[in-house]
Amino acid sequence: MAQIRAGIGGWDFAPWRQSFYPPGLPLKQQLDYASRQLTSIEINGTFYRTAKPEHYASWAEKTPDDFVFSVKATRYATHRKVLAEAGESIARFMDSGLTELGDKLGPMLWQLAATKQFDPDDIAAFFKLLPARLGKRTVRHVLEPRHDSFLCDEYLQLARKHQVATVITDSPKFPHFDRITGDFVYLRLMDARGDIDTGYTRPALKQWLKQAQAWQAEAQSGQVYVYFINGAKERAPAAARQFLSLL
Numbered sequence: 001m002a003q004i005r006a007g008i009g010g011w012d013f014a015p016w017r018q019s020f021y022p023p024g025l026p027l028k029q030q031l032d033y034a035s036r037q038l039t040s041i042e043i044n045g046t047f048y049r050t051a052k053p054e055h056y057a058s059w060a061e062k063t064p065d066d067f068v069f070s071v072k073a074t075r076y077a078t079h080r081k082v083l084a085e086a087g088e089s090i091a092r093f094m095d096s097g098l099t100e101l102g103d104k105l106g107p108m109l110w111q112l113a114a115t116k117q118f119d120p121d122d123i124a125a126f127f128k129l130l131p132a133r134l135g136k137r138t139v140r141h142v143l144e145p146r147h148d149s150f151l152c153d154e155y156l157q158l159a160r161k162h163q164v165a166t167v168i169t170d171s172p173k174f175p176h177f178d179r180i181t182g183d184f185v186y187l188r189l190m191d192a193r194g195d196i197d198t199g200y201t202r203p204a205l206k207q208w209l210k211q212a213q214a215w216q217a218e219a220q221s222g223q224v225y226v227y228f229i230n231g232a233k234e235r236a237p238a239a240a241r242q243f244l245s246l247l
Helices: 027-034 053-062 087-094 098-104 120-129 153-161 202-218 233-246
Strands: 003-009 040-043 068-072 105-111 141-144 184-189 223-228
Touching: 003 202, 003 233, 027 053, 040 223, 053 098, 068 098, 068 223, 098 105, 105 184, 120 153, 141 184, 184 202, 202 223, 202 233, 223 233
Parallel strands: 003 040, 003 223, 040 068, 068 105, 105 141, 184 223
Antiparallel strands: none
């Protein structure tokens, strides 16, 4: 079903205990609460350390039936000089228990190092390592290049050929893509301001919503994921909730 989802990265961030979570809410109940305020969360702790099957099962159990997680893949696969050599790390990560999320498993995010430049042969080899299926489930992948050398038609054509989406961001530090390369759309918005209660002004959020709807019409699956990730991170939940209210 075509849908625009919005959320945040992770659910345990100390400032959110004052700005997002109800006073006195136990840490073990944060995911329960967050998943009922938002429609998706990007699990990003998996970038640093491998989660276990029981972790994924617990996260799935705590969230509503229509909730979806995206999962940030291990840095051991993405932060290496030669991505074509990441096969073992990719396989180990994909076999770490992701199937325990069931229908709540959304896109897999592969974030490259900011120093990684576009090498068409290496990127093509990496794309071929990304599994199209996990058990009986189709897996969707999204790449986050962080070097300006990826801003070229050759990369866009390569990503489209392999049906890999590309992260769209407003970060002042990283490349800005404005064309979609997969059958879904993935935004990581990183320019929130601390002096605005919702991180972004209402007109700015309306503009992002308008753009998300335009991309949704263009994407084959009609699926759009919008995550408020960085900048003034303490404002991320408020930005996501405001975005959802406009939606």
